[in-house]
Amino acid sequence: MKIIPWAKPSLDKTDKKSLIKSFESNWISGGYYxxxxxxxxxxxxxxxKVVTVNNGTSAIHVIYLALKLKRGDEIIFPSYGYMxxxxxxxxxxxxxxxxxxxxxxxxxxxxxxxxxISKKTKLIVAINTYGNLCDFEEINKISRETGILVLEDxxxxxxxxxxxxxxxxxxxxGTFSFQATKTITTGEGGIVITNSSKKIFDEIKLYxxxxxxxxxxxxxxxxxxxxxxxxxxxxxxxxxxxxxxxKKRRNEIFYLYKEILKKNNDIKFQKxxxxxxxxxxxxxxxxxxxxxxxxxxxxxxxxxxxxETRNGFYSPNYxxxxxxxxxxxxxxxxxxxxxxxxxxxxxSLSDKDVRFIAKNFLDLLD
Ligand SMILES: *Cc1c(COP(=O)(O)O)cnc(C)c1O
Numbered sequence: 337m338k339i340i341p342w343a344k345p346s347l348d349k350t351d352k353k354s355l356i357k358s359f360e361s362n363w364i365s366g367g368y369y370x371x372x373x374x375x376x377x378x379x380x381x382x383x384x385k386v387v388t389v390n391n392g393t394s395a396i397h398v399i400y401l402a403l404k405l406k407r408g409d410e411i412i413f414p415s416y417g418y419m420x421x422x423x424x425x426x427x428x429x430x431x432x433x434x435x436x437x438x439x440x441x442x443x444x445x446x447x448x449x450x451x452x453i454s455k456k457t458k459l460i461v462a463i464n465t466y467g468n469l470c471d472f473e474e475i476n477k478i479s480r481e482t483g484i485l486v487l488e489d490x491x492x493x494x495x496x497x498x499x500x501x502x503x504x505x506x507x508x509x510g511t512f513s514f515q516a517t518k519t520i521t522t523g524e525g526g527i528v529i530t531n532s533s534k535k536i537f538d539e540i541k542l543y544x545x546x547x548x549x550x551x552x553x554x555x556x557x558x559x560x561x562x563x564x565x566x567x568x569x570x571x572x573x574x575x576x577x578x579x580x581x582x583k584k585r586r587n588e589i590f591y592l593y594k595e596i597l598k599k600n601n602d603i604k605f606q607k608x609x610x611x612x613x614x615x616x617x618x619x620x621x622x623x624x625x626x627x628x629x630x631x632x633x634x635x636x637x638x639x640x641x642x643x644e645t646r647n648g649f650y651s652p653n654y655x656x657x658x659x660x661x662x663x664x665x666x667x668x669x670x671x672x673x674x675x676x677x678x679x680x681x682x683x684s685l686s687d688k689d690v691r692f693i694a695k696n697f698l699d700l701l702d
Pocket of ligand 1: 526
């Protein structure tokens with residue numbers, strides 16, 4: 337029997353057809369599909385300023401560049417989440433300031449942000465972990481009061497909505513990733529959304545393309561190359577067309593798991609606040625009450641049963657590269673880092689597979 341993977345891209349014939357069309361057009365760097373993907377996303381998000389980039393980390397990078405952040409500037413991050421944005425911050429000499437997350441939503445706790453704001457704070461990065469949405473009503477309130485901008489890292493929440501408004505559009509900036517484990521994919525790829533000024537929007541596009549606009553070899557800014565290829569964009573256009581059916585299936589799987597697993601009282605699920613319609617990225621389980629079984633042992637035991645699962649993210653307090661930025665105030669992040677296990681979710685997973693995975697998981701917990 338083959339191993340059931342933790343994630344698998346949903347690729348179909350229409351994606352293939354689109355990819356071949358872009359291949360046959362001979363335009364394999366930039367081209368028709370790159371422009372189309374920006375237009376299609378713009379329509380989907382009801383947001384005018386959308387820029388494609390080559391991955392979700394570059395999406396964050398161009399925003400840092402366009403904001404002209406300087407060494408020593410402080411950026412606020414959650415204590416739990418994928419560390420792309422904070423890694424980039426230390427790489428570029430910015431100072432990450434970590435704020436604890438909420439133990440039910442796994443997202444940044446807005447009530448803890450304000451007291452960590454200093455004169456050097458330039459940006460709040462709010463990560464929508466596992467398809468959930470941060471409390472942007474509260475976060476944007478802080479932003480309005482302090483003038484500090486908000487970046488919504490929506491790499492894991494494409495298609496999630498709050499009161500019908502699309503994820504990626506809540507902050508001054510939003511970013512998506514199309515890496516292969518993400519809910520819609522182009523292999524590698526990303527998107528920047530900005531509600532900021534036209535000037536910033538234009539500069540983001542310049543930084544993506546060596547600082548060059550219309551006039552060839554004329555560098556207006558010390559830009560880089562963060563461009564998406566036409567081949568990748570072709571897959572993206574076709575994936576975006578199917579986003580609603582992808583969301584529907586992932587969420588069916590989530591609720592089926594929940595239905596079966598809720599029998600065990602040690603299992604705690606991620607909570608989504610009223611008004612949020614998530615597009616689930618992974619089936620995250622918090623084994624908070626489970627004392628007999630070690631999470632990492634559980635992952636090994638699941639693999640023996642041919643099921644791949646994953647541990648959660650690590651709080652910066654557990655990572656040597658963040659030694660200088662450790663904090664005693666990250667109790668929830670520290671705790672859930674040790675207790676979260678993620679079960680497989682992908683579109684071709686059948687109800688039978690879900691029942692098999694859930695049964696094995698419950699067996700091991702008992
Ligand atoms: C995947 C991910 C990224 C990075 O995206 P890449 O396309 O892999 O560079 C950034 N932030 C979060 C929250 C992610 O999950």
